[in-house]
């Protein structure tokens with residue numbers, strides 16, 4: 625197998641030939657057909673997440689087909705198309721696992737961060753954390769659903785039922801979530817970098833009622849806002865944009881420091897919460913909803929060997945939607 629491997633934090637991934645892997649008990653081997661590039665991959669490469677594991681193969685939006693099955697795996701078959709998400713393994717016994725909050729597990733493994741991921745021609749996964757994807761839809765189009773869509777979905781559920789929803793940062797996650805929120809009958813306001821007219825147009829094309837810069841206020845106060853961008857200064861800005869009792873959800877795994885802000889922005893029962901990881905239930909629910917909505921993802925393909933270019937383009941905001949790596 626071949627993979628793009630991160631050997632040292634802050635350096636480019638290296639194209640590497642590796643011995644073929646064999647699935648152990650409870651595991652499957654997946655021949656990767658597409659793997660989305662997520663902002664979290666940038667955080668992994670930049671060393672912005674705690675306790676990194678090196679060397680590591682990044683990538684946690686994996687679509688592929690099972691080509692080997694370890695002992696004790698039930699309900700999956702050779703040739704079946706599956707998706708492998710960020711949550712790669714949980715302990716099953718800590719208080720969070722017991723409380724059905726496995727997203728907060730004390731001893732988790734995360735795909736592409738603490739276990740090898742999908743910037744590769746093949747990967748090994750814990751079979752219990754693979755989602756059967758069926759045969760409908762293109763591999764590349766499905767890949768961004770596995771994290772951008774899924775974590776976005778968890779953030780949307782936590783944002784509550786409010787009709788007026790603000791999305792700060794209109795990248796891979798928001799471009800999927802906007803479609804879901806509009807389908808649910810919500811009114812979406814999209815906030816981009818000030819002056820990023822192309823992304824504002826993109827947001828309107830996906831059903832956003834209003835789109836503007838993050839330095840602008842929405843036409844009406846929001847019931848809830850989700851922050852997908854990594855800029856901490858968006859926290860006080862979005863608190864200002866939500867109504868009394870409104871909620872701001874931070875959906876990213878990493879954010880720059882949040883500047884001090886006056887208490888009156890939080891006052892009147894506004895809430896500020898974060899979303900961490902996903903549960904398998906989130907995945908099952910979201911993949912069903914995405915099919916019902918008919919979510920269409922906008923993707924830019926890169927050959928696997930050009931993973932570094934894809935990461936650079938993500939960092940620079942050079943495409944709308946999501947980048948997806950394809951082994952050639």
Ligand SMILES: [Zn+2]
Nearest residue numbers: 715718721729
């Ligand atoms: Zn646990």
Ligand SMILES: [Zn+2]
Nearest residue numbers: 662664771772
């Ligand atoms: Zn991700």
